[in-house]
Amino acid sequence: MKLERISGPEGVFLTREQIKAHLRVLHDDEDELIDALGDTAMAHIDGIRGVLGRCIQPQEWRLTYEDGFSGGCIRLPFPGVGDAAAVWRDEAGDPQEAEIRRMDCGIWTEVIVTAPPGRAVEITFTASTPEDVWPAIRTAMLLLIGHWYRNREAVAVDARFDTLPFAVRSLLSPLKVHWV
Missing domain, CATH: 1.10.3230 (Hypothetical protein yqbg)
Known part of the structure; x- marks a missing residue:
């Protein structure tokens, strides 16, 4: 990661x-x-x-699972998450849009990403403090x-x-x- x-x-x-x-x-x-x-x-x-x-101020981050993603729920590393999106990489390394389900749990945001098992996954998101x-x-x-x-x-x-x-x-x- x-x-x-x-x-x-x-x-x-x-x-x-x-x-x-x-x-x-x-x-x-x-x-x-x-x-x-x-x-x-x-x-x-x-x-x-x-x-x-x-x-503090809005900024964009990328969380990458390069060695393959096994699925499950991921708590994003910052509170105050705005937009979130995900892609997975196919055999050629090209990005493919992944389904992402978002759950706001208090100040934290957790996501479930649907991607083929073992593929690299990138989650991009914005975060800031109110x-x-x-x-x-x-x-x-x-x-x-x-x-x-x-x-x-x-x-x-x-x-x-x-x-x-x-x-x-x-x-x-x-x-x-x-x-x-």
Whole structure:
């Protein structure tokens, strides 16, 4: 099984201007650092490796079973799934449309794909977080970027070390996906 992002989010979730306003930076000397911190915060929170375990903005993914698909129910790896479609590969490797049955189970989406046994199957789907929680995610990202901007080195004297600042944890914890 292989999971890959086909297309990322369109547009910028946090602009440089929004980040600079939060940091109270009026000069352009550190624009490269500020952009890097914004990208790092997004990577830290968003997607399959992010601390939320979900996609923030709409993005398209492909889940591939290359070594043959044996059927059954598949829980897609992200909550907030929009469209989903599937194809299977024939002997020549050409894609053939597969029947897909979708079941929404709480925040999760499960699919049953009908394809010949042992054939490679690709499931494409979109996933995102509801827009009504985007302000909390933006605020958490700004706080995290501010923390990294002020504490640029890993060494500190007389400081308490936390994995994430408390306010960031408080904003993100209710949105985190927990696998069971």
